[in-house]
Amino acid sequence: MVKVKRxxxxxxxxxxxxxxxxxxxxxxxxxxxxxxxxxxxxxSLCIGCGRCEMVCPAGAITMEVAE
Amino acid sequence: xxxxxxxxxxxxxxxxxxxxxxxxxxxxxxxFAWLGLISFCLPFIFAFGYGTKDFCNRxxxxxxxxxxxxxxxxxxxxxxxxxxxxxxxFRYGFLxxxxxxxxxxxxxxxxxASGIKELSETVTLFWSIRVxxxxxxxxxxxEPWQAQFAFGLYSLxxxxxxxxxxxxxxxxxxxxxxxxxxxxxxxMICKLRNKx
Numbered sequence: 001m002v003k004v005k006r007x008x009x010x011x012x013x014x015x016x017x018x019x020x021x022x023x024x025x026x027x028x029x030x031x032x033x034x035x036x037x038x039x040x041x042x043x044s045l046c047i048g049c050g051r052c053e054m055v056c057p058a059g060a061i062t063m064e065v066a067e
Numbered sequence: 068x069x070x071x072x073x074x075x076x077x078x079x080x081x082x083x084x085x086x087x088x089x090x091x092x093x094x095x096x097x098x099f100a101w102l103g104l105i106s107f108c109l110p111f112i113f114a115f116g117y118g119t120k121d122f123c124n125r126x127x128x129x130x131x132x133x134x135x136x137x138x139x140x141x142x143x144x145x146x147x148x149x150x151x152x153x154x155x156x157f158r159y160g161f162l163x164x165x166x167x168x169x170x171x172x173x174x175x176x177x178x179x180a181s182g183i184k185e186l187s188e189t190v191t192l193f194w195s196i197r198v199x200x201x202x203x204x205x206x207x208x209x210e211p212w213q214a215q216f217a218f219g220l221y222s223l224x225x226x227x228x229x230x231x232x233x234x235x236x237x238x239x240x241x242x243x244x245x246x247x248x249x250x251x252x253x254x255m256i257c258k259l260r261n262k263x
Contacts, residue, residue, distance in 0.1 A: 014155075015153060015154075015155070017158075017244055017245050017247075017250055017251075017254065018120045018123060018124070018250070018254050018257070019120075019123050019124070019130065019241055019244035019245075019250060020120065020123055020124025020125065020130075021134070021240075021241050021244070023124060024073045024074070024124075024134075025071050025072075025073060025074060026074065027074050033119075033120065033124055035118055035119060035257055035261040036113075036114060036118060036119040036120035036121075036123075036124075036253065036254060036256075036257030036258075036261070037254060037257045037258045037261055051071055054071060054145065054239075055071055055138065055239065055240065055241070056239070057148065057153075057238070057239045057240075057241045057242045057243075057244050057245040058153050058244075058245045059147045059148070059150075059153055
């Protein structure tokens with residue numbers, strides 16, 4: 001059986017600038033800016049497309065293989 | 068870079084028009100520069116009033132302009148900025164520098180208001196290069212300090228816009244947002260307000 005590895009977005013709170021670019025381009029509404037301070041990517045919604053990573057100007061988003 | 072469009076188009080995605088309008092009007096009549104205060108006040112209203120960065124997230128005309136030029140038109144290389152520009156010390160250092168320059172602009176306005184200094188009908192780019200701009204102001208139409216403030220604010224807005232566009236061309240479309248002093252300040256306010 002072929003095992004498919006799922007990717008998902010992981011957002012660093014330390015360098016995140018809350019510009020909202022990720023929220024704007026997320027096709028599933030998984031990336032959300034929380035109270036103007038940081039962002040979270042809902043793992044249950046994230047499809048690992050990487051659009052948020054591509055637009056993030058702070059480099060705060062990385063795509064990691066989901067457990 | 069490969070164009071990345073917003074998933075759902077909203078009316079605020081067209082706010083880049085305001086940026087173009089602002090700089091165009093300031094070219095013909097510098098007193099329109101006063102409208103730049105809207106862009107200075109709104110982020111604080113959202114941050115203090117609601118504890119959000121909704122201005123940055125949605126209503127920032129400059130952010131929308133950079134997104135359109137870089138992401139939609141495809142002028143951006145789409146490369147991540149070097150880590151030292153994205154670092155906290157650079158971000159806070161740039162905020163301190165920007166605020167110092169803003170304070171200096173206010174002080175110059177005060178000097179003109181009190182008659183110590185004469186009105187300078189120039190736009191100062193990068194806080195040092197004086198560009199003649201006298202066609203955009205009819206002498207005597209308003210108090211000299213009001214015109215001085217307009218020239219100062221327009222200088223600040225134009226300088227930061229040029230920096231934003233250069234960063235957009237070289238790096239990711241909204242790279243300016245990673246160093247934007249308004250964004251830094253409002254994020255600090257949000258963190259404090261929401262007790263992060």
